[in-house]
Every structure is written in C-alpha cells, then in structure tokens.
Amino acid sequence: MVVHDNRKEQIITKALELFSERGYYKTTNEMVAKEVRVTQPFVYHFFKSKEEMFIAVLDKAFQRLLAAFSSVEVPAHLIVDKMGLAFNDILNNNRKEILMVM
Secondary structure, three states, rough: OOOHHHHHHHHHHHHHHHHHHOOOOOHHHHHHEEEEEEEOOHHHOOOHHHHHHHHHHHHHHHHHHHHHHHOOOOOHHHHHHHHHHHHHHHHHHHHHHHHOOO
C-alpha cells in the first residue's frame, strides 16, 4: 500500500507542476502520466477525472496552509505578525502550491 500512496503523491506533485505552469485547461491526464512515467490508466486508478486530480492538488496545498496557521501559538497581539511569517515561509518553500490556492 505504501508504494501506491507514494505513486499517488508523485502524481499529485507532477500535476501541481503542470497545472501551475500550463493551467487547468492545457494540462491533461496524459501529460501527468508521462511526467510520472506511468500509463494513463494508472493515473485513472487514483483519480477518476482531471477535476478530481486538480481538487487533490488544491487540497494538499490547503492542508499545508491550515497546518501552518494552526500551529501558530502566540499572544493575540503577535498573531498577525507570526501568521505573516508562517505564510512567507510557506510561500518561499511551496510557492506553486500556494499560488494554486490563491
């Protein structure tokens, strides 16, 4: 099962790159499969449609944002600054993901 989970993550990662570079309409499941070096039916094993794959990409990015903001624990008067730093950190390390959410 770990192998399948890893392959699914690889598909999501490559889909993220393609969606962020080409956009939703110019990215195909076939392109994603080629980038991951799997067959197109293998991609459909995890995602029934391009829309479902796109939602998985957005969900991954959203979960990263949620985790970063949820982990901020400071007094109320520092919350805005600390959350801003958390957002900048995410933007610097996962730019494509965050831009997809935005």
